[in-house]
Amino acid sequence: xxxxxxxxxxxxxxxxxxxxxxxxxxxxxxxxxxxxxxxxxxxxxxxxxxxxxxxxxxxxxxxxxxxxxxxxxxxxxxxxxxxxxxxxxxxxxxxxxxxxxxxxxxxxxxxxxxxxxxxxxxxxxxxxxxxxxxxxxxxxxxxxxxxxxxxxxxxxxxxxxxxxxxxxxxxxxxxxxxxxxxxxxxxxxxxxxxxxxxxxxxxxxxxxxxxxxxxxxxxxxxxxxxxxxxxxxxxxxxxxxxxxxxxxxxxxxxxxxxxxxxxxxxxxxxxxxxxxxxxxxxxxxxxxxxxxxxxxxxxxxxxxxxxxxxxxxxxxxxxxxxxxxxxxxxxxxxxxxxxxxxxxxxxxxxxxxxxxxxxxxxxxxxxxxxxxxxxxxxxxxxxxxxxxxxxxxxxxxxxxxxxxxxxxxxxxx
Amino acid sequence: xxxxxxxxxxxxxxxxxxxxxxxxxxxxxxxxxxxxxxxxxxxxxxxxxxxxxxxxxxxxxxxxxxxxxxxxxxxxxxxxxxxxxxxxxxxxxxxxxxxxxxxxxxxxxxxxxxxxxxxxxxxxxxxxxxxxxxxxxxxxxxxxxxxxxxxxxxxxxxxxxxxxxxxxxxxxxxxxxxxxxxxxxxxxxxxxxxxxxxxxxxxxxxxxxxxxxxxxxxxxxxxxxxxxxxxxxxxxxxxxxxxxxxxxxxxxxxxxxxxxxxxxxxxxxxxxxxxxxxxxxxxxxxxxxxxxxxxxxxxxxxxxxxxxxxxxxxxxxxxxxxxxxxxxxxxxxxxxxxxxxxxxxxxxxxxxxxxxxxxxxxxxxxxxxxxxxxxxxxxxxxxxxxxxxxxxxxxxxxxxxxxxxxxxxxxxx
Numbered sequence: 001x002x003x004x005x006x007x008x009x010x011x012x013x014x015x016x017x018x019x020x021x022x023x024x025x026x027x028x029x030x031x032x033x034x035x036x037x038x039x040x041x042x043x044x045x046x047x048x049x050x051x052x053x054x055x056x057x058x059x060x061x062x063x064x065x066x067x068x069x070x071x072x073x074x075x076x077x078x079x080x081x082x083x084x085x086x087x088x089x090x091x092x093x094x095x096x097x098x099x100x101x102x103x104x105x106x107x108x109x110x111x112x113x114x115x116x117x118x119x120x121x122x123x124x125x126x127x128x129x130x131x132x133x134x135x136x137x138x139x140x141x142x143x144x145x146x147x148x149x150x151x152x153x154x155x156x157x158x159x160x161x162x163x164x165x166x167x168x169x170x171x172x173x174x175x176x177x178x179x180x181x182x183x184x185x186x187x188x189x190x191x192x193x194x195x196x197x198x199x200x201x202x203x204x205x206x207x208x209x210x211x212x213x214x215x216x217x218x219x220x221x222x223x224x225x226x227x228x229x230x231x232x233x234x235x236x237x238x239x240x241x242x243x244x245x246x247x248x249x250x251x252x253x254x255x256x257x258x259x260x261x262x263x264x265x266x267x268x269x270x271x272x273x274x275x276x277x278x279x280x281x282x283x284x285x286x287x288x289x290x291x292x293x294x295x296x297x298x299x300x301x302x303x304x305x306x307x308x309x310x311x312x313x314x315x316x317x318x319x320x321x322x323x324x325x326x327x328x329x330x331x332x333x334x335x336x337x338x339x340x341x342x343x344x345x346x347x348x349x350x351x352x353x354x355x356x357x358x359x360x361x362x363x364x365x366x367x368x369x370x371x372x373x374x375x376x377x378x379x380x381x382x383x384x385x386x387x388x389x390x391x392x393x394x395x396x397x398x399x400x401x402x403x404x405x406x407x408x409x410x411x412x413x
Numbered sequence: 414x415x416x417x418x419x420x421x422x423x424x425x426x427x428x429x430x431x432x433x434x435x436x437x438x439x440x441x442x443x444x445x446x447x448x449x450x451x452x453x454x455x456x457x458x459x460x461x462x463x464x465x466x467x468x469x470x471x472x473x474x475x476x477x478x479x480x481x482x483x484x485x486x487x488x489x490x491x492x493x494x495x496x497x498x499x500x501x502x503x504x505x506x507x508x509x510x511x512x513x514x515x516x517x518x519x520x521x522x523x524x525x526x527x528x529x530x531x532x533x534x535x536x537x538x539x540x541x542x543x544x545x546x547x548x549x550x551x552x553x554x555x556x557x558x559x560x561x562x563x564x565x566x567x568x569x570x571x572x573x574x575x576x577x578x579x580x581x582x583x584x585x586x587x588x589x590x591x592x593x594x595x596x597x598x599x600x601x602x603x604x605x606x607x608x609x610x611x612x613x614x615x616x617x618x619x620x621x622x623x624x625x626x627x628x629x630x631x632x633x634x635x636x637x638x639x640x641x642x643x644x645x646x647x648x649x650x651x652x653x654x655x656x657x658x659x660x661x662x663x664x665x666x667x668x669x670x671x672x673x674x675x676x677x678x679x680x681x682x683x684x685x686x687x688x689x690x691x692x693x694x695x696x697x698x699x700x701x702x703x704x705x706x707x708x709x710x711x712x713x714x715x716x717x718x719x720x721x722x723x724x725x726x727x728x729x730x731x732x733x734x735x736x737x738x739x740x741x742x743x744x745x746x747x748x749x750x751x752x753x754x755x756x757x758x759x760x761x762x763x764x765x766x767x768x769x770x771x772x773x774x775x776x777x778x779x780x781x782x783x784x785x786x787x788x789x790x791x792x793x794x795x796x797x798x799x800x801x802x803x804x805x806x807x808x809x810x811x812x813x814x815x816x817x818x819x820x821x822x823x824x825x826x
Contacts (some may be wrong), residue, residue: 025730190599191639196644208638224670225621225697225763225766226764228672229669237660240653240654240656241657243653244657247647261684262681264675267674269674270675274673275551282637283813285753351638375635375636375640377639388730413689
């Protein structure tokens with residue numbers, strides 16, 4: 001059996017659980033989610049797992065270990081963005097099941113319990129919140145999220161109840177760290193690094209911290225014909241200096257990513273000098289200190305530009321999420337498992353957030369990236385090759401079956 | 414009589430001819446226009462002029478000269494932008510009437526006929542066209558404009574007819590250049606130059622040519638977290654380099670004004686690299702050759718930036734209007750008239766377009782700028798001081814009464 005081609009077949013089949021055919025649109029707690037869960041249940045059962053859904057809507061396939069051995073978790077999310085692709089999220093569920101199916105077909109018994117988790121909602125498209133499933137396991141759910149509504153006015157709590165979950169029981173889902181060995185998530189890279197490196201798999205060193213800032217330059221408007229250049233206080237010209245300085249500085253820092261993704265002007269007409277330029281500055285880095293230093297640099301350079309252009313400058317942080325490192329022992333174990341013919345899989349940070357970042361509050365985490373075509377995701381063009389998925393399944397199986405006990409590595413005993 | 418204070422009184426009174434009270438909103442061929450024309454008729458009659466409206470909706474006050482002497486024209490427009498000020502346009506009509514009223518009260522007879530013209534539509538807010546009145550006199554009206562409609566679906570032709578004009582007769586309004594001595598327009602500066610120079614009046618050397626260009630930089634989008642800085646082709650970063658280069662180069666050129674007034678991004682979200690930056694580049698200069706050279710520079714620097722940032726660059730001219738120089742002999746005559754106590758009025762280009770630019774197709778033109786507070790116009794805060802308007806009235810009266818014949822100067826005989 002070619003595990004990668006079986007993965008491809010299953011991912012094509014489940015991509016039909018979608019509200020549209022131009023890409024995959026599968027939101028949590030919907031008929032499409034239910035249809036997907038029926039297929040995933042089949043995948044889990046073929047791997048020898050017993051299946052149930054927990055109160056937070058996570059579909060769980062479990063195989064007990066000997067005696068009351070602790071549990072190792074493998075997971076990802078079943079939902080997609082609007083008109084997304086066939087791989088983001090759901091591939092991790094499919095490959096997790098196939099890794100266990102391979103181990104079972106090899107007759108390999110694990111010395112611990114194992115679960116595959118298909119989380120309901122990671123993308124946060126239907127409700128203005130996400131990661132309910134992993135947060136429930138980590139005991140970090142804020143009950144206020146159940147009052148959040150989707151566009152139709154349905155609360156998350158109601159949607160979950162209608163789906164067979166139970167908001168009131170979510171708090172009781174909290175797992176014991178002592179009984180949880182770790183968490184592995186397999187995900188497409190969503191970036192170009194593996195493709196450029198010409199290698200199918202990457203070992204994630206951690207999930208980057210993120211901060212978002214709202215930046216404004218305030219100048220003075222005026223008629224584009226009547227105000228001489230010398231007297232201008234053009235907010236856009238000041239913003240342009242800032243954009244150039246940020247890009248240049250970010251390129252000089254290893255691993256940091258700085259992006260100005262939005263920019264709007266006032267008054268925004270062809271024949272008036274812009275009086276206001278408002279832009280977003282997102283900074284991501286695995287190193288929280290380097291990220292904070294870069295934000296300080298941005299404030300310093302913004303103020304310098306404002307002083308010399310006689311404009312006003314303000315930068316306000318609107319969002320912050322600290323970096324989540326992956327577990328060093330799990331990284332090592334995964335590196336060994338993913339190495340093919342003496343060629344080690346590259347280590348790399350994850351610039352995007354994943355279920356793993358919430359799972360890190362419960363247990364040691366590890367992530368395995370799979371090369372994706374063109375580095376693109378969140379579009380119907382998203383693609384991972386069967387042979388790359390096959391490599392990921394074999395790596396995950398080796399990772400689990402490795403004879404050194406996971407628990408001694410994790411707890412350092 | 415203080416002519417400046419009388420001007421102020423009249424401008425406050427006529428500002429009531431408006432659809433709103435938060436600023437002046439007076440569109441052409443409306444009830445407000447009709448009410449304004451009743452007041453202007455009174456101003457003209459007090460100056461000893463006989464009043465009629467021509468087929469293009471221009472209110473004309475005329476005083477014949479001796480025998481069949483040729484005519485000198487003074488004019489500006491009655492209409493305003495939406496929520497505009499009390500001075501833009503209408504001030505030139507009021508001061509023209511008061512200059513003639515002053516000459517009449519002084520008993521000064523002019524050796525030529527004189528007319529004050531209150532044009533209907535210069536701002537082009539109601540219909541997507543403007544300058545019907547002066548174009549009619551110059552014989553440059555394109556009859557297609559009568560089919561243009563306002564938001565309510567009324568054609569310009571119908572609106573003009575309902576107002577007492579007649580589209581079919583507009584072509585017959587064309588004046589004879591031989592019988593037209595010249596045209597003087599008094600207008601607020603709409604810029605900060607006179608205020609900064611501390612002087613009430615400015616002599617316009619010409620009306621800048623204008624070109625507008627649509628500029629696009631095309632890069633590649635990607636996830637703000639997963640695409641390393643080194644591989645990015647960020648359309649906004651390329652555009653920022655362009656904006657900085659344009660501003661720097663424009664500051665080095667005398668009289669040129671370059672403005673990037675609009676900028677929009679795609680996809681325009683905080684966590685995605687911009688793949689498209691679309692911006693406007695407006696260039697104004699009294700020197701058409703310098704303007705064209707600057708546009709060539711913009712293309713050259715845009716291509717350079719695109720090459721080094723691996724983006725695509727395109728610049729398409731969307732609008733062009735050549736510069737219109739003022740008449741050298743009229744500039745000299747106006748300079749003499751506007752000089753106060755050996756202090757000459759500064760010479761300056763007009764960055765904005767005026768009725769005079771269309772009148773230049775008929776006869777020599779001159780423009781007198783009046784200082785405005787803060788350089789602002791097109792807002793309710795627009796303000797010109799009574800003493801500055803008084804200076805303009807006296808200068809216009811001296812300009813007209815100067816004993817050297819206008820005609821010999823203009824025709825060089």
